[in-house]
Each structure stands twice: as structure tokens, then as C-alpha cells.
Amino acid sequence: MTDAASTIEDLTRVDAADVVALTAILDTLVRGDAAIGWTDPPVEQEVHELLTSLVVAGPENASVLVARDPALRIVGFGYWRRYARPTLRNNADLERLAVATEFDGHGIGRSLLRRLIGTARAAGCEQLTIDFRGDNHRAEQLYLSEGFTEYGRLPDFVAPDADRRFDKVFQVLDLRR
Ligand SMILES: CC(C)(COP(=O)(O)OP(=O)(O)OC[C@H]1O[C@@H](n2cnc3c(N)ncnc32)[C@H](O)[C@@H]1OP(=O)(O)O)[C@@H](O)C(=O)NCCC(=O)NCCS
Numbered sequence: 464m465t466d467a468a469s470t471i472e473d474l475t476r477v478d479a480a481d482v483v484a485l486t487a488i489l490d491t492l493v494r495g496d497a498a499i500g501w502t503d504p505p506v507e508q509e510v511h512e513l514l515t516s517l518v519v520a521g522p523e524n525a526s527v528l529v530a531r532d533p534a535l536r537i538v539g540f541g542y543w544r545r546y547a548r549p550t551l552r553n554n555a556d557l558e559r560l561a562v563a564t565e566f567d568g569h570g571i572g573r574s575l576l577r578r579l580i581g582t583a584r585a586a587g588c589e590q591l592t593i594d595f596r597g598d599n600h601r602a603e604q605l606y607l608s609e610g611f612t613e614y615g616r617l618p619d620f621v622a623p624d625a626d627r628r629f630d631k632v633f634q635v636l637d638l639r640r
Pocket of ligand 1: 558566568594
């Protein structure tokens with residue numbers, strides 16, 4: 464269940480304070496080795512451009528949700544985007560889901576995920592894919608428990624640095640059922 468102290472909403476405009484807060488969250492996560500697609504923490508401009516591209520895409524093509532604390536500061540976010548290739552546009556990819564380290568384990572990740580599944584279904588997406596690093600057992604358990612199934616795994620595919628290799632795991636949720 465979501466922590467009563469947090470609320471989840473669609474991001475419909477990009478606000479400077481949100482960009483600052485989200486950049487700080489991502490900075491801590493990436494420096495702590497969170498596997499969310501960055502080796503170096505993104506700067507504010509990159510976060511601004513990312514959020515803007517998602518908001519501008521519109522609810523048929525992308526969905527970006529944020530979790531806020533009672534002071535309305537962002538404490539987590541997640542988004543999916545439709546595949547760009549015309550033959551794949553019936554499907555979407557859940558590209559990122561992240562919760563501020565200090566809010567871990569309060570149910571915020573699950574609430575964001577459930578809402579993202581709901582917005583993907585409402586947009587008519589047929590299948591929702593996700594991929595993540597093989598050592599991310601927390602994310603793996605979360606996705607499995609919400610109905611995602613594994614359809615593939617590339618051994619030693621992810622190379623966060625010269626010495627380490629991790630599997631890349633692929634899961635999908637069929638929204639037509
Ligand atoms: C993965 C992440 C989004 C989960 O968010 P969260 O708010 O901490 O998760 P929740 O509190 O909603 O817990 C959801 C489920 O995760 C799993 N989980 C949580 N902590 C776990 C742990 N220490 N070990 C294993 N599974 C765990 C459980 O299945 C849990 O469900 P349960 O509480 O009913 O048992 C968050 O940890 C995060 O931002 N991690 C860094 C970024 C990342 O890896 N994102 C996913 C890849 S894109």
C-alpha cells in the first residue's frame with residue numbers, strides 16, 4: 464500500500480522545482496549504483512529535457528507519473544513511452560521507475576507501477592515491456608508480483624564499468640488480458 468504521506472499524479476507540466484528535486488534524487492541513486500540507465504548522474508538540463516519530451520508526447524504516447532510528499536516535493540517517478548518504430552507502436556516500454564532512497568520500502572514504487580500500468584492500458588497499449596539489470600532483485604520481485612513475466616535474459620550484457628558484467632533481464636505484461 465502507498466505510504467499515506469505520499470500522493471501520485473500525472474506530470475502535465477515541467478516545473479523548475481520538480482527538475483531540481485528529481486535531479487537530486489537521481490544523483491543519489493546513480494552514485495549509489497542504481498541501474499537506471501545512467502553511469503554518471505544526469506544534470507538538470509538532461510532531466511528537464513527528458514520530462515519535457517514525455518509531457519509533450521501526450522498521454523497517448525507516453526505517461527510520466529510522480530510521487531510527492533506532503534510538501535509536494537517529488538519523492539519518486541516513473542514513465543513509459545510507446546515504441547517509435549511503426550510496427551511496434553501498439554506497445555510501450557516502461558523505461559524508468561525510481562524512488563528516492565530515503566523513501567524505499569514504503570510502497571511508492573508499487574503504486575507508481577500500478578498507475579503506469581493503468582495509464583498504458585487506458586492509452587490502448589497492448590504489451591508493456593521492461594528491462595533491468597540482473598542483480599536488481601527488488602525490481603524483479605516488484606514486476607513479477609504485478610504480473611510481468613520474463614521472456615528473455617542476456618547473460619553478462621550490462622557493463623557498468625570495466626570489471627563488472629550483469630545479465631539484462633526482459634519482462635512483459637500483456638495488457639490485452
Ligand atoms: C525498485 C524501486 C522502484 C522499488 O520502489 P519501492 O518504493 O522501494 O518499492 P515498494 O516499497 O513499493 O516495494 C515493492 C516491492 O519491491 C520488492 N522489494 C522491496 N524491497 C525489497 C528488498 N529489499 N529485497 C527484495 N525485494 C524487495 C518487494 O516485492 C516489494 O513488495 P512487498 O513490500 O509487497 O514485499 C526502488 O527500490 C528504486 O527506485 N530503486 C532504484 C532504481 C531502480 O532500480 N529502478 C528499477 C529499474 S528501472
